[in-house]
Amino acid sequence: MSENETFQKKTSSMFVTVFIGFIVISFMFTGYQSFTGSPNAVAKVGDEPIKVEDYQREYNRQLEFYRGITGGKDLTNAQIKQFGLKQNALRNLVQGKLTLILGDELGVMPSTAEVKDEIKKFKPFLVNGVFSVDLYKRILAANRLNPQDFEKDMLNQVRGFNTDAISSTMPISNQYFKDINEFRKQKLTTTIVEINKEAIRRKLDVSKEETTTFLSDESNKAKVLSLFNERKSSLDQKEQVKARHILLKTDSTTEMQQLKKITDLKKSLTVKNFERLAKKNTEDPSGLENGGDLGWFSRGRMVPEFEKIAFSLKPGTISSPVKTSYGYHIILVEDRKEAKEAKLEEHETKLAQEMIRKLKNTELNELVAKVTEEVSKSITNKKALTTLKSKYGLKVESSNELNKIDGSKGQVLLESTDLKSIFSKGLDQSETYTFDRATNVVVVKTSKFDNKVVTSDKEIEESNNSLKNILGRKMKQEVLKNLEASVKIVDYGVLQ
Numbered sequence: 001m002s003e004n005e006t007f008q009k010k011t012s013s014m015f016v017t018v019f020i021g022f023i024v025i026s027f028m029f030t031g032y033q034s035f036t037g038s039p040n041a042v043a044k045v046g047d048e049p050i051k052v053e054d055y056q057r058e059y060n061r062q063l064e065f066y067r068g069i070t071g072g073k074d075l076t077n078a079q080i081k082q083f084g085l086k087q088n089a090l091r092n093l094v095q096g097k098l099t100l101i102l103g104d105e106l107g108v109m110p111s112t113a114e115v116k117d118e119i120k121k122f123k124p125f126l127v128n129g130v131f132s133v134d135l136y137k138r139i140l141a142a143n144r145l146n147p148q149d150f151e152k153d154m155l156n157q158v159r160g161f162n163t164d165a166i167s168s169t170m171p172i173s174n175q176y177f178k179d180i181n182e183f184r185k186q187k188l189t190t191t192i193v194e195i196n197k198e199a200i201r202r203k204l205d206v207s208k209e210e211t212t213t214f215l216s217d218e219s220n221k222a223k224v225l226s227l228f229n230e231r232k233s234s235l236d237q238k239e240q241v242k243a244r245h246i247l248l249k250t251d252s253t254t255e256m257q258q259l260k261k262i263t264d265l266k267k268s269l270t271v272k273n274f275e276r277l278a279k280k281n282t283e284d285p286s287g288l289e290n291g292g293d294l295g296w297f298s299r300g301r302m303v304p305e306f307e308k309i310a311f312s313l314k315p316g317t318i319s320s321p322v323k324t325s326y327g328y329h330i331i332l333v334e335d336r337k338e339a340k341e342a343k344l345e346e347h348e349t350k351l352a353q354e355m356i357r358k359l360k361n362t363e364l365n366e367l368v369a370k371v372t373e374e375v376s377k378s379i380t381n382k383k384a385l386t387t388l389k390s391k392y393g394l395k396v397e398s399s400n401e402l403n404k405i406d407g408s409k410g411q412v413l414l415e416s417t418d419l420k421s422i423f424s425k426g427l428d429q430s431e432t433y434t435f436d437r438a439t440n441v442v443v444v445k446t447s448k449f450d451n452k453v454v455t456s457d458k459e460i461e462e463s464n465n466s467l468k469n470i471l472g473r474k475m476k477q478e479v480l481k482n483l484e485a486s487v488k489i490v491d492y493g494v495l496q
Contacts, residue, residue, distance in 0.1 A: 043055075043090065043093070043094070045094055045097035045098060048097040048100055050090075050093045050094070050097065054093060055089060055090065055093060058089040058090075058092055058093055059085060059086065059089040061089075062083075062085045062088050062089050063075060063080075063085065066079070066083050066085065096160065099160050099163050099164070100156060100159050100160060100163070102163055103159045103160065103162060103163035103166075108159055108162045108163050108166060109159065110155060110158040110159060110162060114158055115151060115154050115155050115158055118154055118157070118158055119131075119136070119150075119151070119154055124139055125139065177464050177467075180405060180464075180467060181460060181463075181464075183403070183404045183405040184403045184404070184405050184406065184463070185403075186403060186404040186423065186427060187401055187402060187403045187404075187427070187449040188401075188402045188403075188422070188423075188427060188429070188446045188447065188448070188449050189399060189400070189401065189402070189446070189447045189448065189449050189450065190397075190400045190401075190402045190408065190444050190445060190446050190447070191379055191380070191385075191396070191397070191398045191399070191400065191444070191445040192396075192397045192400055192408060192410060192412045192414075192442065192443070192444050192445075193375050193379060193385070193394055193395070193396050193397075193442070193443045193444075194394065194395040194412045194440055194441075194442050195368065195371055195372060195375065195392065195394055195440055195441040195442070195443070196393065196394075196395070196439070196440050197364065197368055197439055197440055197441070198439070199392065199393040200364065200367055200368050200371060200392060201357050201358075201360075201364050202357065203367065203392065204357045204360050204363055204364060204367065206353040206356045206357060210356055211349055211352050211353055211356065214352050214355070214356055215348070215352050220352070220355070223355065224344075224348055224351045224352050224355065225344060227351050227354075227355070228342075228344050228347055228348070228351055232342055235342035235347055236339070236340070236341050236342045237337060237338075237339060237340040237341075237342070238298040238299070238339055239298060239299060239311070239337065239338060239339040240296045240297060240298045240336070240337040241296070241297065241310050241311060241313075241333050241335070241336050241337075242294075242295065242296045242333070242334045242335040242336070243294050243297070243310050243331055243332060243333045243334060244274055244275065244278060244287075244291060244292040244293050244294060244331070244332045244334065245278070245282070245284070245287070245292045245294060245306075245329045245330065245331045245332070246262070246265065246269075246274075246277070246278045246281055246282045246284075246287070246292050246329065246330045247282050247283050247284040247287065247292075247326060247327055247328070247329050248261060248262045248281075248282075248283055248327050248328045249283045249326060249327040250327040250328060258327060258328055259321065259328055262321045262328045262330060263321055265277070265281060265330065266318070266320065266321060266330055269318055269330065269332075270318075271316055271318070271332065274291070274292070274318065274332045275291030275292070275293075276291070278291045278292030279291050279292075283327070292332075296337070299311065303324045303325060303326070305322060305323065305324045306322060306324050306329060306331070309322050309331055310331050310333060313331065313333040314333065314336075315333055315334060315335050315336050316333070316334070317332070317333055318330060318331070318332050319331040319332075319333075368441060371388070371392055371441075372434060372436075372441050372443065374388055375388060375394070375443045376432055376434065376443055379432060379443060379445040380445060382398070395411070395412060397410035397411070397412055401449070402414070402419075402422070402444075402446070404419060404423050407419055412442060414435075414442065414444070415435075418433070418435050418442070418444075421433065422444065422446060427448065427449065428448050429446055429447075429448070430445075430446060430447050430448070431445075431446050432444070432445050432446075433445075433446070
């Protein structure tokens with residue numbers, strides 16, 4: 001039996017199947033804000049109810065997450081449907097209930113003392129570091145909760161934590177770790193280059209004539225208008241300022257001292273010397289290198305106290321000391337952009353060219369092949385590779401360690417089939433490999449690994465613990481997947 005087959009056999013044996021009884025999920029509602037059925041429940045997993053407020057809380061969490069992705073604006077109904085927020089919210093809650101049922105089957109049931117200990121750790125319930133029963137009751141009452149319901153919810157949280165703990169500490173033999181670490185010792189040094197095909201597509205030439213011809217077709221103009229309307233919120237120019245700052249950090253013992261220091265510093269600051277004095281005085285680590293440069297930012301990026309002053313200053317103006325949770329700042333506003341609504345005529349040509357490039361698949365394949373050839377020829381030439389990186393937006397990872405189990409230590413992903421192809425040629429090699437995928441091309445240059453580099457016992461232990469956690473999570477996923485396959489779902493329309 002080969003080494004790979006031995007490893008696969010040992011790995012597959014870890015993923016045991018745990019049989020848990022038949023689970024029925026019955027949905028009791030017909031609309032997002034209109035629920036009927038059992039009191040205060042929108043679904044049921046076995047004997048575990050999913051409460052209306054739990055669904056609402058998870059749904060709101062999903063909304064906030066996607067608001068962040070879409071620039072902080074409220075989502076439309078179409079976007080809510082596109083992102084599948086209702087399905088995601090319910091699925092997450094179902095997975096949580098399945099975890100509780102798994103815990104019950106494994107005998108995970110926290111004691112009353114465990115639940116009390118967890119409650120007593122909540123900072124909102126502490127007075128001078130000591131749990132206050134009176135404060136506990138008042139906070140619950142203010143949030144329309146009673147102790148019994150809160151403690152039941154806390155019991156379920158501890159049940160979930162304990163189930164996860166059991167999964168993450170699954171027993172693994174020392175021989176298994178020994179075999180894994182032997183595979184990890186099989187290493188190569190590599191330079192890995194990722195060629196992103198969409199980044200290359202943006203390099204395709206589109207002539208003025210092509211653009212004019214494309215836009216002369218009314219159906220194409222309509223497509224460009226639709227794309228513009230879809231992106232308009234991101235194309236609108238938000239109000240922005242370009243600023244630098246000097247920060248002096250404070251705590252309870254240094255506030256007065258730092259205020260005096262920054263007040264004295266303000267007297268000597270000018271627009272011309274601000275960058276130099278920021279490099280000398282600021283306690284913002286990045287500011288020491290760039291002279292306190294914050295670049296361009298819009299509202300909502302900085303803490304409110306800082307933002308209020310920055311957006312009130314005219315370009316070329318230095319503020320008085322500003323107090324925030326970080327300490328005292330002095331702000332220099334260098335430039336300003338007023339909010340400006342995007343207009344179709346300003347973006348029509350660029351959007352049309354983008355759509356034309358989407359049609360140039362033959363040209364894309366030719367350019368990707370050309371770039372791949374250039375990379376393969378230049379991969380050992382640092383200067384030439386840097387030029388190609390800048391020209392085509394390549395991702396380059398040099399002097400990278402590659403091992404047979406974990407793959408690359410960098411950010412570029414190598415698939416298991418790639419690793420198999422590479423290591424089939426042994427450890428004493430100097431080869432160039434090309435892996436062509438749907439979205440990218442990865443070029444790998446290998447060389448013999450320096451065996452003088454010794455992995456410490458601590459690194460081995462951390463790696464083993466990481467593997468144990470990964471296998472634990474994988475086992476749990478497999479179990480929950482088996483459970484979910486046996487779930488009967490009755491849907492009355494809320495997810496439509």
